[in-house]
Amino acid sequence: MIELEGLTKRYGEKVAVNNLSFTVRPGIVTGFLGPNGAGKSTTMRMILGLDHPTAGDVRIDGKHYQQLKDPLTYIGALLEAKAWHGGRTAYNHLLCLAHSNGIPRSRVRDVLETVGLTAVARKKTKGFSMGMGQRLGIAAALLGDPRILMFDEPVNGLDPEGIHWIRTLMKSLAAQGRTVFVSSHLMSEMALTAEHLVVIGQGRLLADTSMADFIDRNSRSYVRVRSPQRERLLDVLHQAGVVAVESGDGVLEVDGGKAEQIGELAARHRITLHELSPQQASLEEAFMQLTAESVEYHAHSETSPASPEPARQQGGDGWKRG
């Protein structure tokens, strides 16, 4: 369990992390989502006690990181930036960490085996590819067999096989009852692995919800309807109090509508339908909309009130800026 309470980090004028409070629970994969620069890595570094919070508090199983005896046996982390000496072999790098936390030497071999680096264990890490480096970082995280695992952008630099491997690994770690906290800037990646979702933008908490709820709440669902008797269908829908919007090519879109209701209405009035399909906007779109609004709120709050359309256009912008 990781608990954040009003966690804040300021660098001079810039607020990197702004009053974050949420809890990461065991037994599930919790996704930590935000555009690049939203404050994910800073938050993770504060969880590990590497950066000092300006305000607020973060606890691991109820304790401050500094109070943990042999912290690697409580929480293992893969950080985004490279965190080892290139002149040292993979084996020795892990051995240094193992010694410092009283972890037996045999465990070093075990984790090297787990991540598939046994063959290069005695090679200096400066020759490692990005994917091998990522595996070494994951080996270090697993070293102490911790109950809590934290991965910062773990799929970065991995090949498709590696990506599949890390997804499976995270799910199996959670299935063992461990706390798995993983950051990403890709909604699609999170949708595949995470059950719970914490979304931040510009250091602020935007959502803390189950993946299913997030999808329900944030993605626009509508029913796509096509009919040769379009005018009649519009009348019928209107009379039933259902709002339909034309979207060209004779297609009607019914926001928040139920396909069953529309189908039954059409049948009762003997209207032929060529298409009746429930649709959902993509998760990526929902995520961009959510974070774009946070960007807009910060960038334009004094000049113009937020309106949905510009917020959408800002999406691409906030993406790069964030």
Place this chain on the structure above:
Amino acid sequence: MATTQVVRSEWTKIRSVASTVWTLSLVVVVTVALGMLISALSKSEFDSMNAQDRAEFDPTFISFAGMSLGQLAMIVFGVLVVSNEYSTGMIRSSLAAVPQRGAFLFSKIAVAGGLALLVGLVTSFAAFFLGQAMLGSHRAEIGDPGVLRAVFGGGLYMALIALFSMGVAAMLRSPMLSLGILMPFFFLISNILGNVDATKKVGRFLPDQAGSKIMQVVTPIDDDTPYGPWGGLGIMGLWVLAALVGGYVLLKKRDA
């Protein structure tokens, strides 16, 4: 967090990188070889010296002449041991494993300082005996008054140089910045400040100027240095203490 675990970890770190071996090998080779060379040259010059120079002739100190260059390798060793953590990113792994930053820094300093002392003593004794062999009939004996203190002190001096470098590197973090300041300082600036009349009074309180007093056996005739061999080493010790405390305070305060 058991300190022995951290010390063991730091020992594994230090023995598993190549820079440890080449910096410390250079310390021994450069100090001893240059000491022998200068000892041999001094021997051949002895006959052409005047009475005062002969009275001030200090065979022990002469055999340590190579330290002026050898200490630079010791500085590189001290700087790299600490600043490599930062330049490689290892510091994040290290502090995640050992969040007690004092325990982390002082275990590292204890291990690296201990190793520097060992190598320093080996260097000092080797430089003395091989240097004396070069000096032939003008040599000093290890049993002569003050000689054992000077030779043992030479090892301590080397260890203190390494510790001072570690403290400075802990403050500055960057290896290039640390070396860029320490190398010219100890090789040139301190020597100038300690020997030019105008700055001598202050200059001789600099760490290496004060510390090297321990290696002198024969005091120059008009010497007015206000401290003795151990006093000088004590002054150097205070510099080291200041550098290490500075490094610790900054490490404690900073984000990693």
